[in-house]
Amino acid sequence: MEKTIAFFGAGNLAEAIIAGITRTNVVTKEQVLVTNRSDKARLDLIAEKYGVTCDLDKEEMIEKADIIILAMKPKDAKDYLDWLKNYIKPHHMVISVIAGLSIEQMEKTLGEGIPVIRTMPNTSALIGQSATAISKGTNVELGQLYFAEELFQTVGTTKIVDEEQMHTITAIAGSGPAFFYYMVEAMEKAAIEAGLDRDTALELLTQTVIGAGKMLETSGADPEQLRVNITSPAGTTEAGLNQLMANEFDKIIKSCVDGARNRSIEITNAQN
Ligand SMILES: NC(=O)C1=CN([C@@H]2O[C@H](COP(=O)(O)OP(=O)(O)OC[C@H]3O[C@@H](n4cnc5c(N)ncnc54)[C@H](O)[C@@H]3O)[C@@H](O)[C@H]2O)C=CC1
Numbered sequence: 001m002e003k004t005i006a007f008f009g010a011g012n013l014a015e016a017i018i019a020g021i022t023r024t025n026v027v028t029k030e031q032v033l034v035t036n037r038s039d040k041a042r043l044d045l046i047a048e049k050y051g052v053t054c055d056l057d058k059e060e061m062i063e064k065a066d067i068i069i070l071a072m073k074p075k076d077a078k079d080y081l082d083w084l085k086n087y088i089k090p091h092h093m094v095i096s097v098i099a100g101l102s103i104e105q106m107e108k109t110l111g112e113g114i115p116v117i118r119t120m121p122n123t124s125a126l127i128g129q130s131a132t133a134i135s136k137g138t139n140v141e142l143g144q145l146y147f148a149e150e151l152f153q154t155v156g157t158t159k160i161v162d163e164e165q166m167h168t169i170t171a172i173a174g175s176g177p178a179f180f181y182y183m184v185e186a187m188e189k190a191a192i193e194a195g196l197d198r199d200t201a202l203e204l205l206t207q208t209v210i211g212a213g214k215m216l217e218t219s220g221a222d223p224e225q226l227r228v229n230i231t232s233p234a235g236t237t238e239a240g241l242n243q244l245m246a247n248e249f250d251k252i253i254k255s256c257v258d259g260a261r262n263r264s265i266e267i268t269n270a271q272n
């Protein structure tokens, strides 16, 4: 790829993507520019860690960039877009990773003809394991969509989706890793309370999660079948699952996903 990619926002998610894309040969370090609102120390750290160009001069970055990646918090997006519309040209392409920021909102602010892509990656991009959903705006050509796919494939898998699915996807895949971490935290805590030392608990839990993920990916069986395969009649798994069911685990998870999804909808509505 010959394009220069400029990140506006240098937080956790931007760093995860920068780490991923600079580890591959798809773009060179020289093609990656990074800025943030005002945190020079953070930019120095990113420059040192990944060898990319970090600068606070935002106008210069727009001039050099082909692809502009929006990676600030949703609350900062409106002001940034209002500023960006004064500098953006039709040869630029804008890719957002911002939860709840709609394509309509971006197109409306940036004006006619600007290609805009909305994505939802997750922080596993840091190790090339993101599950990134991608939706294209009205001015995006197929080649530009393929470019975005190729870019995010450097940090994991990609899936093209209708934008209307993005609220749900933000809940299960953008926020999703945090929910699995919370489950691991809870299991670790229970194991420690039962007398296991922390290191052993975390080591075994980590490999258990990796193994379960790989089984989901490679076995060809669905999660229900994989669960049934572990659950011997009157055995230990059944005893544990009975507790989850008695405490309405399904309902808890549904309210978790709905909570995240509804927050995504709220963020979108607040921008309109
Ligand atoms: N953290 C995550 O797991 C995920 C986050 N996202 C989205 O990514 C975005 C960033 O999230 P985090 O990295 O966690 O946030 P963060 O708070 O760590 O980073 C935000 C960055 O944006 C910068 N910024 C704010 N206004 C700016 C401006 N006008 N110009 C340039 N930079 C500006 C800040 O200086 C900071 O570097 C959010 O919109 C979030 O919805 C999406 C998927 C997953």
Ligand SMILES: O=C(O)[C@@H]1CCC=N1
Binding pocket: 099, 170, 174, 175
């Ligand atoms: O919590 C958030 O708002 C962001 C979006 C998806 C993951 N983290």
